[in-house]
Amino acid sequence: MADLSTNFVGIKSPNPYWLASAPPTDKEYNVVRAFKAGWGGVVWKTLGAEGPPIVNVNGPRYGAVWGADRRLLGLNNIELITDRPLEVNLREIKQVKRDWPDRAMVVSLMVPCDEESWKAILKHVEDTGADGVELNFGCPHGMSERGMGAAVGQVPEYIEMVTRWVKKHSRMPCIVKLTPNITDIRKPAEAAKRGGADAVSLINTINSITSVNLDEFSPEPMIDGKGAHGGYCGPAVKPIALNMVAEIARDPATAGLPISGIGGVSTWRDAAEFLALGAGSVQVCTAAMTYGFGIIKELNAGLSQYLDDKGMTLDELQGRAVPNVTDWQYLNLNYVTKARIDQDLCIQCGRCFAACEDTSHQAISMSPDRKFEVIDAECVACNLCVNVCPVQDCITMEELPLGAVDERTGETVREYANWTSHPNNPMAKAAE
Amino acid sequence: MSNSPTTPGIQPGRLSPDAYAAHFDDLYPAYDPHEAMVAADRCYFCHDAPCITACPTEIDIPLFIRQIQAGQPEAAGKTILDQNIFGGTCARVCPTETLCEGACVREMAEGKPVEIGRLQRYATDSLMERQGHPYTRAASTGKHVAVVGAGPAGLACAHRLAMHGHDVTVYEAQGKPGGLNEYGIAAYKMAEDFAAREVEWLLGIGGITIRTGQALGRDFSLDALRAEHDAVFLGTGLGDVNQLGIPGEDLEGVRDAVDFIAALRQTDDLSRLPVGRDVVVIGGGMTAVDAAVQSKLLGAERVSMVYRRDRAAMSASEHEIDHAATEGVTIITGATPVAIHGEGAVAEIEFAYTGGDETFRLKADQVFKAIGQKLVPLDGLALEGRKFAGTPLAGVWAGGDCTGGGEDLTVTAVAQGRDAAEAIHANLTGNGI
Numbered sequence: 066m067a068d069l070s071t072n073f074v075g076i077k078s079p080n081p082y083w084l085a086s087a088p089p090t091d092k093e094y095n096v097v098r099a100f101k102a103g104w105g106g107v108v109w110k111t112l113g114a115e116g117p118p119i120v121n122v123n124g125p126r127y128g129a130v131w132g133a134d135r136r137l138l139g140l141n142n143i144e145l146i147t148d149r150p151l152e153v154n155l156r157e158i159k160q161v162k163r164d165w166p167d168r169a170m171v172v173s174l175m176v177p178c179d180e181e182s183w184k185a186i187l188k189h190v191e192d193t194g195a196d197g198v199e200l201n202f203g204c205p206h207g208m209s210e211r212g213m214g215a216a217v218g219q220v221p222e223y224i225e226m227v228t229r230w231v232k233k234h235s236r237m238p239c240i241v242k243l244t245p246n247i248t249d250i251r252k253p254a255e256a257a258k259r260g261g262a263d264a265v266s267l268i269n270t271i272n273s274i275t276s277v278n279l280d281e282f283s284p285e286p287m288i289d290g291k292g293a294h295g296g297y298c299g300p301a302v303k304p305i306a307l308n309m310v311a312e313i314a315r316d317p318a319t320a321g322l323p324i325s326g327i328g329g330v331s332t333w334r335d336a337a338e339f340l341a342l343g344a345g346s347v348q349v350c351t352a353a354m355t356y357g358f359g360i361i362k363e364l365n366a367g368l369s370q371y372l373d374d375k376g377m378t379l380d381e382l383q384g385r386a387v388p389n390v391t392d393w394q395y396l397n398l399n400y401v402t403k404a405r406i407d408q409d410l411c412i413q414c415g416r417c418f419a420a421c422e423d424t425s426h427q428a429i430s431m432s433p434d435r436k437f438e439v440i441d442a443e444c445v446a447c448n449l450c451v452n453v454c455p456v457q458d459c460i461t462m463e464e465l466p467l468g469a470v471d472e473r474t475g476e477t478v479r480e481y482a483n484w485t486s487h488p489n490n491p492m493a494k495a496a497e
Numbered sequence: 498m499s500n501s502p503t504t505p506g507i508q509p510g511r512l513s514p515d516a517y518a519a520h521f522d523d524l525y526p527a528y529d530p531h532e533a534m535v536a537a538d539r540c541y542f543c544h545d546a547p548c549i550t551a552c553p554t555e556i557d558i559p560l561f562i563r564q565i566q567a568g569q570p571e572a573a574g575k576t577i578l579d580q581n582i583f584g585g586t587c588a589r590v591c592p593t594e595t596l597c598e599g600a601c602v603r604e605m606a607e608g609k610p611v612e613i614g615r616l617q618r619y620a621t622d623s624l625m626e627r628q629g630h631p632y633t634r635a636a637s638t639g640k641h642v643a644v645v646g647a648g649p650a651g652l653a654c655a656h657r658l659a660m661h662g663h664d665v666t667v668y669e670a671q672g673k674p675g676g677l678n679e680y681g682i683a684a685y686k687m688a689e690d691f692a693a694r695e696v697e698w699l700l701g702i703g704g705i706t707i708r709t710g711q712a713l714g715r716d717f718s719l720d721a722l723r724a725e726h727d728a729v730f731l732g733t734g735l736g737d738v739n740q741l742g743i744p745g746e747d748l749e750g751v752r753d754a755v756d757f758i759a760a761l762r763q764t765d766d767l768s769r770l771p772v773g774r775d776v777v778v779i780g781g782g783m784t785a786v787d788a789a790v791q792s793k794l795l796g797a798e799r800v801s802m803v804y805r806r807d808r809a810a811m812s813a814s815e816h817e818i819d820h821a822a823t824e825g826v827t828i829i830t831g832a833t834p835v836a837i838h839g840e841g842a843v844a845e846i847e848f849a850y851t852g853g854d855e856t857f858r859l860k861a862d863q864v865f866k867a868i869g870q871k872l873v874p875l876d877g878l879a880l881e882g883r884k885f886a887g888t889p890l891a892g893v894w895a896g897g898d899c900t901g902g903g904e905d906l907t908v909t910a911v912a913q914g915r916d917a918a919e920a921i922h923a924n925l926t927g928n929g930i
Contacts, residue, residue, distance in 0.1 A: 133538040412606040415544030422544075435547065455541050456606065 067372035069365060069379060071105065071169075073346040074238040074263040074323050076196040078105035078169035081379065082336065082364050085327055085348035086110050086173035086199060086242075089358075091147055093157035097164070102358035103365060106169025108266075108348060111146035111201045112154055114176040114186060119148040125286035128275030128295060137355045139301030141273045143286060143293055145207045146175055151189070159193040169346075170194075171240065175201040175213050178223060180230045187235040197238035199325075200231060200262075202253070203269020205246050205296045215269070218244035221256035228260025240325060243267040243309075245302075250309040254319045264323035265313065266348060268306045270296025299351035303329030307342055311390045314343030331360075333367025340379070341386035394484040401471045401478050402446040402462040404428070404439045410459035411437060417450035417460060425449050441472040502774065502798040507750060507863050509771040511796025517767040520794035523688040524820075525589075525615060533619040537565040539611045543602055548613060551600035553903065553912045554581035558597055558613055561620055574624025575631055577617055582656045583649050583911045585625060585695050586678050588618035589686050591908050592783075592814040625694075630701030635662035640925045643668065643726040645713050648676020649907045650897025651732030652699055653914030654921075658730075659704035661922045666726075667705060670712035676734060677898075678907065680759040683787040685794070687762075719875065723892055728921045731878075731885060731895040732914055735870035735905070741779065745837030745846075746866075754778060754788035754867035761791055773863025776800045777846050779834055780867030781811035786818065788865045789826045800826045801859055805833040805851050812904070832857070837864060872899055887917070894921055 069080040083106040084090050084099055091110040099107060113119055121144055130139035147154055162170045172195045176182040190198055201208075202218030209215040217223045224241060231239045241257035243250060245268040254265050272294050274284040284292025306328025313319045326344030330336050331352040339347045352360055372379060406417070406429075413435040421429040428443035429450060439450075451460045465471060465478045486493050500508045512520070528536065540562040548558040556577050564573035577584035593599070593614040601610030624631060640663045644651045647669035655665040673679050678692040700707070711717060713733060722729050738753045740746065750773065764770050772795040778785050781804030789802040802821060804811055808830050811818060822828055832848035835856060839845065845858045874880065878889035885895040887902075896913030903909025 134535060135538075412602040413543075413547065414541045414602040415546075416541060419544035431545075 067369045067377075067379065069105075069369055069372075071346055071379065073169070073325065074197070074240070076106070076169045076171065076238055077167070078346070079103075079167055080105035080361075080365050080368075081340065081346045082106075082361060083108055083169055083171070083325070083346055083348045084353060085350040086201065087350040087354070088144065089350060089353050092149065092154075093161055096157075096161050099353075099358045099361075100161075100165045100168050103361045104168070104358065106171065106196075106346075108171040108173050108199050109154065109158055109195075111173040111175045111204070112151060112186065112190075113146050114182050115151050118150055119145045121145055121148050122288050124288040128273075128285040130275050130299075130301060137299060137351070139273075139275065139297055139299040140351050140354070141270065141275045141295035141297040143206050143288075143295040146173075146201070146204065155189050155193055158190075158195055162194045162196075169196055171197045171199050173199045173201050173242070175204065175208060178212055178217060178227065180234075183227060183230045184234040187231060187237070191235060191237060195237070197240060197263075198231065198235065199240040199242050199266060200227060201242050201269070202227075203242045203244035203267075205244060205270055205272050206294060215244040215246055218242075218253060218269070219247050221252045224253050224256040225260035228257050228262045232261040238263040240264045240266050242269055242327075244269045245305060245309060246272050250312050251316045251319060254313045254316075254322065258319055258322050262322075264325060264345070266325035266327055267309055267313070268302065268328045270298045271302055271305065273297035298328065299355075300329040300331050300335075303331075303335060307338060310339060310344055311342045311387065314384065314387045315390050333364050333371060336364060336368055337371055337382065338386075340383050342390070343384040343387045345383060396483060397481045398484060398487060399479045399482050401465040401469075403441050403444050403465065404446065404448070404450050404460055405463045406437055406439060406450075406460050407458070408436070410456050412456055412459075413437070414455060416453045416455065420449050420453045443473060445473065500796075502796045505774050505862065507771045507773045510768045511772065512768070514768060516796075521684045521688070521767060524683075524685040525618075527622055528615055528619045533565055533570065533616060536612045536616055537562050539603060540566070541602060547600035547602065548597040548611075551596045552580075553596070553906065553909045554587070554915070555912075556580045556584070556597075556617075558617075562611065562613070562616055565616060565620060570620045570623035571628050573616075573620035574622075574628075577621055578624065578631065580915075581908065581911050582653050582699060582915070583678070583695065583907060584617060585621040585691065586649065586687070587908045587911065588614050588621055589691065590678075590682050591906070592816065594816045595814050596908070625698055630698055632656075632660055632702050634659055634702060634704055637664070638662040638926065640664070640727040641666070641725075642728045642730065642921060642925075643722045644730045644732060645722070646670075646676060646732035646734055646897070646899075647674035647696070647707055647709070648732055648734055648897060648910065649678060650734075650899075650910035650914035650917075651676070651730065652696065652705075653911040654730045654732060654894075654896065654918040655705045655914075656699055656702055657915050657918035658921060659702050661918070661926075663704070663727075663922070663925065665705045667707045668711040668713065668717065668722075669707060669709045670715075672709055674707050674709065676732075680762055681755060681784070682762070682907075683758070683791055684762055685791075714875065719877065719890075719893070723890075727892075727925055729893045730914070730917055730921065731889070731893060731899060732897040732910070733873075733895075734898045736873040737871045738866065739869040739871060741834055741837075741866055741868065743834055743836055745839065745843065748837055748839050749842035750839070750862055751837055751843055751864045751866070754780065754784050754865040755870065757865055758784065758787055758791065761795075767795065770795060772797050773861070774798045775860045776863045776865065777859050777861040778802045778865045778867055780804065780865075780869070781806070781813060781830075782867060782869065783813050783817060784870075785865075785867035786813045786821050786826075788867055790821050790824050792863070792865070793824050793826055797863075799860075801829055802826050803829045803832050803834070803848060803859070805831070807831060837861075870898075870905075887913075888920075 071081040086108040090107040126144045204214030241262040276285045326339030327348040542559045561573040561576040597613045598610035604610040644667040675692040776792040776797045778789040793800045836847045879886040884901045894917040897910035
């Protein structure tokens with residue numbers, strides 16, 4: 066069994082799986098259940114400043130997008146930060162950390178944008194013995210209207226300023242949680258780094274309307290006939306999150322800045338992907354909210370088996386894919402593949418044919434007895450057939466070896482060459 | 498309850514009232530919305546889908562399943578009924594495992610097809626319950642068509658003709674319309690009087706008059722029909738049954754399976770329907786299965802279904818044969834009946850192993866013959882093989898079991914009736930054939 070124990074900016078946990086700041090981490094009862102199930106850590110649901118507690122709506126808080134068999138693919142929420150009294154949360158955090166010293170206990174914070182407010186809350190959190198703080202600069206609804214959450218996260222100068230306050234008034238590791246509701250994720254990450262952040266975590270939820278009620282003509286979730294945008298999460302957002310994590314991991318300005326990866330982690334494989342793109346820990350919410358805390362067994366066992374199969378340590382996995390994230394212009398234009406249909410696996414549904422014939426390159430033939438074959442002279446290797454095929458590995462992409470002739474172009478497959486030296490590129494530079 | 502399954506002879510009331518109700522309830526109850534969504538989600542929306550090709554009425558199955566997925570089962574029902582006005586019956590009685598579901602790519606992929614038949618029932622039930630009759634008639638053409646036989650072929654033809662604006666009179670020899678849907682299919686496939694309800698719903702289009710108790714050749718002649726109408730469609734079905742031609746066939750207790758099934762379908766009190774303690778059904782088709790299974794369900798102690806060839810040669814589907822076996826019917830193949838024995842009433846039936854001399858006997862107090870039905874020919878009508886030709890006479894069209902081309906399936910009869918209506922319509926409106 067591979068060792069999954071993690072040390073993320075000094076915060077230790079038995080595995081890299083933390084529950085993200087969200088309803089599952091709002092109180093002792095849930096967090097203890099999570100730790101009993103085997104979760105490596107939690108980011109406690111965001112605390113606000115002292116004063117009257119936050120109020121939430123009393124109608125539905127979640128909207129959803131489903132796939133086949135009503136599998137939950139995306140979830141959005143209009144819930145705010147914790148609506149429990151600050152002192153209750155602090156007391157429970159202290160108790161849980163005392164009872165579970167080997168688990169990561171990070172506390173998410175969101176207070177008004179002034180130094181005194183941050184100084185005050187940090188003192189309280191330090192008293193609990195928590196391992197670190199996460200600055201919630203991402204919450205896209207409700208709190209942002211009050212100048213907090215995403216309202217801070219969308220202004221890099223504010224991120225830098227607040228991060229600086231936090232580092233000034235606390236010795237705890239500081240993780241800055243970034244909002245994806247911004248044009249270029251590298252800017253807030255750079256700001257966090259400038260402010261002294263120990264790490265960033267991303268992504269927070271994405272502004273979203275999951276559906277419209279076609280009887281009442283209101284966004285869902287609908288509150289008395291009206292709806293507001295919520296924050297979108299779950300498997301549907303993973304590709305967006307992976308890209309943003311990779312952008313930060315490979316940008317020279319932020320490379321090496323520790324990242325806690327968040328966004329649609331549902332299985333060990335998702336986690337491994339975030340880790341490979343440079344994350345040092347992953348945070349999970351929607352999968353736990355969908356299936357309960359029991360999924361941690363699969364997350365742990367799966368990652369461990371994968372590492373064993375690869376003969377790799379967790380450290381060796383981390384960031385392993387980052388060097389291979391590049392820009393389009395550096396992709397090898399002489400890498401030629403052709404789709405191959407395994408006739409033994411083919412169930413003759415014809416979806417590859419419909420996709421290729423109707424929407425792509427007319428590169429799949431269909432015989433009267435429903436045999437589907439790739440026409441190499443037309444196949445541009447787009448991979449759409451692979452993606453619409455219901456049978457895994459039935460259609461694969463086969464690489465043409467060096468020296469082979471691409472029937473579509475009539476050209477011989479040659480050594481690596483990319484757009485920067487391509488004759489059609491007016492900006493091309495001669496190969497050195 | 499005075500009798501039990503072990504009471505000798507042909508007796509009614511072998512079971513408790515609850516048992517009758519349970520035995521003849523819907524064999525495959527309707528999906529609830531959740532079940533329908535789960536089942537519908539399995540459809541891959543295949544290109545040029547094999548299930549469509551496999552359906553004699555060419556229902557756009559991927560489309561109707563997608564409409565269920567998209568939350569509009571009534572629209573799905575309309576997609577089905579556009580092609581097959583008896584979509585409700587076909588959902589219940591089609592041998593789907595040899596038609597649409599047999600062709601489903603998930604059958605190839607996983608050995609478990611999308612449950613198209615049950616989804617079709619969900620869709621057609623939804624439409625019929627919530628939207629009534631969905632079709633309207635075109636402006637009257639002033640033409641009048643006679644349809645002989647109110648079975649699936651005749652009524653499918655009548656409906657399509659009425660939709661095109663023709664007036665239709667349907668002549669039916671039996672006391673009720675519906676044909677084999679009403680008289681010839683196992684009760685548990687057509688629970689809650691579905692055949693009658695479906696006919697009533699179908700007639701909702703208007704323009705169709707049904708005259709029951711009117712038999713061709715007895716109550717009216719074909720010549721008279723042709724003289725009085727602009728066109729004639731024959732959907733008379735198969736009026737005669739094959740006989741064994743062996744000694745003892747006239748003994749009491751020996752009966753045609755179709756009569757037994759019809760009597761069962763028409764009774765309003767199953768406990769008063771007598772059935773033997775030892776029942777032997779001769780034949781290997783759907784009628785044999787329906788007679789055998791229903792005998793068992795009526796409380797017969799032992800029911801055997803005996804077929805002269807091997808199991809693969811049976812015309813009943815694999816699924817139906819398995820169902821019979823599950824219900825406790827003993828299936829014997831490779832045995833040909835040679836004699837029925839008994840004093841006045843049947844006591845035993847003797848079989849020879851097919852192709853050999855060795856014989857064996859089965860105890861029997863009731864024997865059902867289900868070795869096929871045949872056409873009653875009519876003077877002046879052309880035959881193709883042993884059935885009517887599709888257009889057996891000028892101005893006369895034919896379809897359903899009285900013609901060839903199908904395997905005597907409801908769905909084929911519907912397709913033939915529908916297509917004949919289109920041909921008649923083209924002919925009457927001068928659009929050529």
